[in-house]
Amino acid sequence: MSKKVAFITGAGQGIGQSIAERLSNDGFAVALVGRHKEKTDKVADKINQNGGQAISIAADVADRDEVFAAVNQTVDELGDLNVVVNNAGVAPTTPIDEVTPDQLQKVTMINTGGVVWGIQAAHAAMKKLGHGGKIINATSQAGEVGNPNLTVYGSTKFAIRGITQTTAKELAVDDITVNAYAPGIVITPMMEDIAHEVGKNAGKDDEWGMQTFAKDITLGRVSKPEDVSAVVSFLAGPDSDYVTGQTITVDGGMVFH
Numbered sequence: 620m621s622k623k624v625a626f627i628t629g630a631g632q633g634i635g636q637s638i639a640e641r642l643s644n645d646g647f648a649v650a651l652v653g654r655h656k657e658k659t660d661k662v663a664d665k666i667n668q669n670g671g672q673a674i675s676i677a678a679d680v681a682d683r684d685e686v687f688a689a690v691n692q693t694v695d696e697l698g699d700l701n702v703v704v705n706n707a708g709v710a711p712t713t714p715i716d717e718v719t720p721d722q723l724q725k726v727t728m729i730n731t732g733g734v735v736w737g738i739q740a741a742h743a744a745m746k747k748l749g750h751g752g753k754i755i756n757a758t759s760q761a762g763e764v765g766n767p768n769l770t771v772y773g774s775t776k777f778a779i780r781g782i783t784q785t786t787a788k789e790l791a792v793d794d795i796t797v798n799a800y801a802p803g804i805v806i807t808p809m810m811e812d813i814a815h816e817v818g819k820n821a822g823k824d825d826e827w828g829m830q831t832f833a834k835d836i837t838l839g840r841v842s843k844p845e846d847v848s849a850v851v852s853f854l855a856g857p858d859s860d861y862v863t864g865q866t867i868t869v870d871g872g873m874v875f876h
């Protein structure tokens with residue numbers, strides 16, 4: 620039997636890399652998408668050397684045509700499309716008084732736009748293939764509660780929860796579920812950069828910056844990417860078939876619902 624196919628954006632490092640590796644271990648053929656192809660190439664090579672099946676595609680998720688082309692290339696090369704993980708994102712530190720129109724537009728087009736184009740392209744491809752599937756979007760604990768210094772980023776992550784609910788209702792008729800995952804403080808290049816900027820703005824070091832986010836985690840530790848990819852594995856697999864429109868928080872107990 621041929622493998623199910625998963626498409627993952629921002630798969631060259633951090634959480635996206637972990638999701639690609641986990642879904643490959645779960646038995647999916649995986650398409651790794653990112654702006655920097657040398658990074659997705661490296662992760663795809665590792666997966667292929669370990670007995671998985673991976674391809675690497677360059678695309679900027681803010682560009683609708685590039686996202687559609689990447690989805691079409693995935694179907695052409697891997698033969699199907701069952702799961703789309705809209706994981707790519709950027710998180711500049713944005714104290715409110717420093718937000719610029721250019722920054723607001725760019726971050727919104729990547730984080731929110733990338734999710735919208737990913738859902739559109741997934742819907743079009745799945746309809747053409749004649750079957751349903753699962754769409755999974757990256758939000759954040761910063762999309763559930765306000766985080767100081769992250770006004771622009773937080774606005775996109777709140778929006779992604781709304782888009783997840785709206786499109787879950789719209790796409791159910793085509794047997795597509797739409798869910799989201801909300802990580803907390805995950806040690807990746809993104810989080811290291813935020814900790815550095817927040818520390819620097821306060822005249823402190825990176826560890827101080829990290830602790831401003833990490834000090835209230837109920838489980839007493841920051842997160843590894845694998846904590847998040849385990850939840851995405853559930854959302855991509857059959858055990859979540861009766862779940863749609865939900866955001867699953869995987870933050871060690873920062874936000875309680």
Ligand SMILES: NC(=O)C1=CN([C@@H]2O[C@H](COP(=O)(O)OP(=O)(O)OC[C@H]3O[C@@H](n4cnc5c(N)ncnc54)[C@H](O)[C@@H]3O)[C@@H](O)[C@H]2O)C=CC1
Nearest residue numbers: 629633634654679680707708757759802804805807808809
């Ligand atoms: N690290 C954390 O603590 C948290 C991360 N998240 C979310 O999880 C997702 C992954 O985050 P990390 O792995 O930490 O980030 P990261 O910065 O380490 O990796 C993100 C990847 O996305 C790619 N990317 C960025 N813009 C892109 C674009 N326009 N088109 C294509 N690819 C692009 C980058 O090149 C990079 O490979 C993001 O959506 C982020 O907002 C959510 C909560 C916490």
Ligand SMILES: CC(=O)C(C)=O
Nearest residue numbers: 710759760761803832
């Ligand atoms: C980067 C992020 O999503 C945080 C700090 O929650």
